Amino acid sequence: MDKKKILVIDDDPNICELFKNALESEGYKTSLYPDGKEGLASFEKNGSSLILLDLQMPNMDGFEMLSKIRERDKEIPVIVITGFGTVENAVRALKSGATDFLVKPLIIQDLLFTVKRSLESGMLTKEISKFKMIEAILELNRVLVSLTSLDLLLDRVVSIMDNIFQPEKIAVYIAGAEEEGLFLRKNVSKSSFKKGKSPLSFRHDEVADIFRNRKARVEKTKNHGIKIPLCGKEKAIGFIDVEFPEGREIKEEEIKFLEVFAIQVGIGIENANLFDVVKESYLNSIRSLVNSLEAKDAYTKGHSEQVAYYSCLIGREMELPARDLEILRNASYLHDLGKLGIKDSVLLKPGPLDRDEIELIRQHPSMTIKILEPLGLRKEEIDTCFYHHERINGKGYPAGLKGEEIPFFAKILSVADAYSAMVSERPYRKGLTKKQAVKELEKWAGIQFDRDIVNVFLKILSENETGEVIDNEGN
Numbered sequence: 001m002d003k004k005k006i007l008v009i010d011d012d013p014n015i016c017e018l019f020k021n022a023l024e025s026e027g028y029k030t031s032l033y034p035d036g037k038e039g040l041a042s043f044e045k046n047g048s049s050l051i052l053l054d055l056q057m058p059n060m061d062g063f064e065m066l067s068k069i070r071e072r073d074k075e076i077p078v079i080v081i082t083g084f085g086t087v088e089n090a091v092r093a094l095k096s097g098a099t100d101f102l103v104k105p106l107i108i109q110d111l112l113f114t115v116k117r118s119l120e121s122g123m124l125t126k127e128i129s130k131f132k133m134i135e136a137i138l139e140l141n142r143v144l145v146s147l148t149s150l151d152l153l154l155d156r157v158v159s160i161m162d163n164i165f166q167p168e169k170i171a172v173y174i175a176g177a178e179e180e181g182l183f184l185r186k187n188v189s190k191s192s193f194k195k196g197k198s199p200l201s202f203r204h205d206e207v208a209d210i211f212r213n214r215k216a217r218v219e220k221t222k223n224h225g226i227k228i229p230l231c232g233k234e235k236a237i238g239f240i241d242v243e244f245p246e247g248r249e250i251k252e253e254e255i256k257f258l259e260v261f262a263i264q265v266g267i268g269i270e271n272a273n274l275f276d277v278v279k280e281s282y283l284n285s286i287r288s289l290v291n292s293l294e295a296k297d298a299y300t301k302g303h304s305e306q307v308a309y310y311s312c313l314i315g316r317e318m319e320l321p322a323r324d325l326e327i328l329r330n331a332s333y334l335h336d337l338g339k340l341g342i343k344d345s346v347l348l349k350p351g352p353l354d355r356d357e358i359e360l361i362r363q364h365p366s367m368t369i370k371i372l373e374p375l376g377l378r379k380e381e382i383d384t385c386f387y388h389h390e391r392i393n394g395k396g397y398p399a400g401l402k403g404e405e406i407p408f409f410a411k412i413l414s415v416a417d418a419y420s421a422m423v424s425e426r427p428y429r430k431g432l433t434k435k436q437a438v439k440e441l442e443k444w445a446g447i448q449f450d451r452d453i454v455n456v457f458l459k460i461l462s463e464n465e466t467g468e469v470i471d472n473e474g475n
């Protein structure tokens with residue numbers, strides 16, 4: 001095994017000699033220097049595993065050397081050893097990044113123990129930072145597997161990088177569809193960061209170096225930064241621009257990590273773009289399917305669009321994230337799809353239904369999920385469709401779930417669905433007025449509907465004069 005190399009920096013040759021003998025008898029290799037200037041030059045040239053540092057020295061004292069070491073290396077253990085063991089010196093040394101503080105005269109066994117402990121904890125810190133990087137790769141893999149949008153992917157990329165490197169700024173640029181240049185898709189900077197804003201875009205010729213390389217080679221930039229090219233399967237598709245606090249050195253192993261990370265991010269971006277195209281066309285087919293279903297009946301025409309609109313209004317009022325709104329919107333479009341399997345004579349019957357017919361209608365949530373199951377939708381979307389006729393008091397169908405047992409999105413959909421049904425015309429009755437429908441919601445809150453969700457919806461309706469559909473996108 002390699003011997004650990006220790007720099008002893010002290011202007012007292014006797015002390016240097018004493019430490020050298022003690023350390024070498026324990027198997028360490030030592031180099032001795034009489035002041036900070038020589039010690040620092042050696043450290044910069046040859047590196048070291050640990051530094052023993054005196055405070056009072058000619059040319060460059062211990063504090064100055066300590067701060068210069070920390071500019072270059074945040075992790076190397078530095079043990080300050082001084083004959084001036086004041087509390088003030090100890091606090092200053094530890095604040096400047098000393099790992100430990102010993103006072104002369106000292107017992108050699110204490111020195112050896114402190115050296116051993118500092119080396120072990122230094123190794124542990126390195127292991128932890130390596131572990132953090134491996135964790136990051138695994139986490140990104142998990143994101144890639146469950147990827148649902150480019151924005152979600154970039155959120156995770158930025159948070160993983162922030163967690164590991166704590167940079168001042170991260171800006172992600174991605175190529176536009178026509179390859180006319182790179183556009184800023186994500187930009188995060190610390191409030192203290194004042195080095196200028198990130199440009200919104202780069203022309204193709206300004207970033208030609210990125211497009212020339214097909215390999216993700218991380219480059220250091222001026223202003224303590226790095227540029228990480230992002231490569232897809234066939235071509236470069238963007239880069240991440242990162243800037244660090246002054247004095248933060250990027251190590252070789254971190255660059256290697258970033259190169260692996262960049263490959264994954266590049267694949268992730270290509271997949272996300274592909275996923276968006278597939279998802280969009282898939283949703284369009286579902287919409288046209290639902291429209292054709294509803295078109296059979298003049299009275300239910302546009303019902304799903306309305307339900308999507310109301311449930312997203314509720315979701316937005318509750319400040320749900322974009323992903324949850326997407327689930328609500330999709331489930332709203334799909335919730336009654338199972339009615340495709342019900343005979344028109346029952347579905348379009350202009351009057352009250354008999355028991356058998358009610359039983360048949362009650363089958364539609366199960367039929368919906370039978371249609372949806374092979375499509376690989378999210379579990380929340382399937383559950384929302386399946387449970388949208390459950391009631392808070394447990395008297396709904398198909399499962400008779402009660403209160404909190406009913407999935408959250410299904411409870412939102414239930415309110416939106418009921419309101420839309422109440423205010424629309426039916427063959428056997430006129431649609432309720434907004435005022436009458438509000439009364440019904442109030443009456444059944446806590447019995448059929450979740451009371452909190454009803455309250456949110458009533459607030460929206462009271463703020464919106466008409467309560468009618470404003471746009472058909474549910475946006």
Ligand SMILES: [Fe+2]
Nearest residue numbers: 335336388389
């Ligand atoms: Fe339904």
